[in-house]
Amino acid sequence: MNIIEIKQLTKIYKLFEKEAGFRGSLKSLFNRKYTEKKAVSEFDLTVEKGEFIGLIGRNGAGKTTLIKMLTGIIAPSSGNLSVLGYSPNKLENEFKKRYAVVMGQKSQLFFELTPADTFILFKELYDIPDEEYRKNIEYFTELFDAAKYMNVQVRTLSLGERMKMELITALLHNPEILFLDEPTIGLDAVAQKQIRYFLKEINRTKGTTIILTSHYMEDIKSLCKRCVVIENSRKIYDGKTDILFEKFQLYKKITVSFEEETDVKLPEDFEILEKTPYKMSFIMPKEKARGIIKEFFENYKVKDIAIEEEDIGNVVERIYKEGSGSYYE
Ligand SMILES: Nc1ncnc2c1ncn2[C@@H]1O[C@H](COP(=O)(O)OP(=O)(O)OP(=O)(O)O)[C@@H](O)[C@H]1O
Numbered sequence: 001m002n003i004i005e006i007k008q009l010t011k012i013y014k015l016f017e018k019e020a021g022f023r024g025s026l027k028s029l030f031n032r033k034y035t036e037k038k039a040v041s042e043f044d045l046t047v048e049k050g051e052f053i054g055l056i057g058r059n060g061a062g063k064t065t066l067i068k069m070l071t072g073i074i075a076p077s078s079g080n081l082s083v084l085g086y087s088p089n090k091l092e093n094e095f096k097k098r099y100a101v102v103m104g105q106k107s108q109l110f111f112e113l114t115p116a117d118t119f120i121l122f123k124e125l126y127d128i129p130d131e132e133y134r135k136n137i138e139y140f141t142e143l144f145d146a147a148k149y150m151n152v153q154v155r156t157l158s159l160g161e162r163m164k165m166e167l168i169t170a171l172l173h174n175p176e177i178l179f180l181d182e183p184t185i186g187l188d189a190v191a192q193k194q195i196r197y198f199l200k201e202i203n204r205t206k207g208t209t210i211i212l213t214s215h216y217m218e219d220i221k222s223l224c225k226r227c228v229v230i231e232n233s234r235k236i237y238d239g240k241t242d243i244l245f246e247k248f249q250l251y252k253k254i255t256v257s258f259e260e261e262t263d264v265k266l267p268e269d270f271e272i273l274e275k276t277p278y279k280m281s282f283i284m285p286k287e288k289a290r291g292i293i294k295e296f297f298e299n300y301k302v303k304d305i306a307i308e309e310e311d312i313g314n315v316v317e318r319i320y321k322e323g324s325g326s327y328y329e
Contacts, residue, residue, distance in 0.1 A: 012037065105182060109154045160188070
């Protein structure tokens with residue numbers, strides 16, 4: 001069953017142009033000039049219940065604009081949009097109770113309140129029945145290991161702890177769809193891993209449909225079976241994440257630190273990003289990663305080694321060059 005249906009969805013922002021200075025402000029009062037920015041162009045998408053979809057693209061590609069239209073925050077300029085059978089822009093209360101949105105860069109928590117108080121507030125706002133509320137608080141407190149944060153002011157929490165509370169707040173009313181815009185932004189590797197685990201669990205145990213935007217390829221790879229790539233307002237890839245990584249993700253980034261001064265000569269097809277006597281990082285063809293790591297451990301005193309997915313921008317560029325398409329096999 002499709003719970004999201006988008007056809008030819010387009011959003012054009014109107015940007016008001018003003019000449020500099022006081023005279024410019026006065027002039028613009030009588031002679032308003034606008035330029036137009038197409039942020040989402042003729043976008044088609046269908047999402048089935050229970051899917052976990054990654055929405056990826058470079059800065060300014062149009063991801064947030066798409067999520068804002070799906071949640072009714074802004075109205076489309078043209079096209080058709082149905083979410084759970086509703087037209088999001090009508091902002092009907094019944095609709096608002098069936099989805100949730102979490103934006104990594106914006107908080108819906110009250111910084112002076114404790115999470116426990118915030119949850120009660122949201123219980124009232126969403127009209128959550130007592131039993132459902134009790135069960136969810138119990139389930140999420142355990143899943144997120146959150147008991148120790150319940151009674152401290154939100155403003156004292158770390159970024160990672162706050163994101164856990166954002167997610168609990170968003171999930172208390174059992175939304176059928178969860179929209180996540182960069183939920184792991186700014187978090188360290190451990191916190192990112194925890195958030196990924198929670199999201200996987202929520203999708204698995206509650207069947208929540210999740211649409212996630214992230215700049216971290218690791219998030220997409222480990223969570224989303226399907227991903228949609230948006231470039232310059234248009235959809236250029238819609239298909240299995242496995243295929244995207246196999247076909248378009250060709251390099252890995254390796255960072256090695258050494259216990260003693262070390263000088264390593266790397267093959268020519270490796271691109272060195274940083275090199276000091278104790279540390280180096282470089283980009284290399286992904287199929288050679290396993291061999292090179294083994295070699296490092298055998299030949300040098302390695303203190304630490306980190307392997308990262310290639311930057312999203314390179315992957316998008318390769319897809320763009322190949323031309324847009326669907327990749328279901
Ligand atoms: N309110 C607005 N008025 C005018 N232009 C806007 C507005 N919001 C976004 N834009 C423009 O629309 C384009 C798409 O922006 P959007 O925020 O959707 O991109 P994004 O893919 O989410 O980027 P990022 O990854 O940087 O968050 C950008 O060029 C942006 O400058």
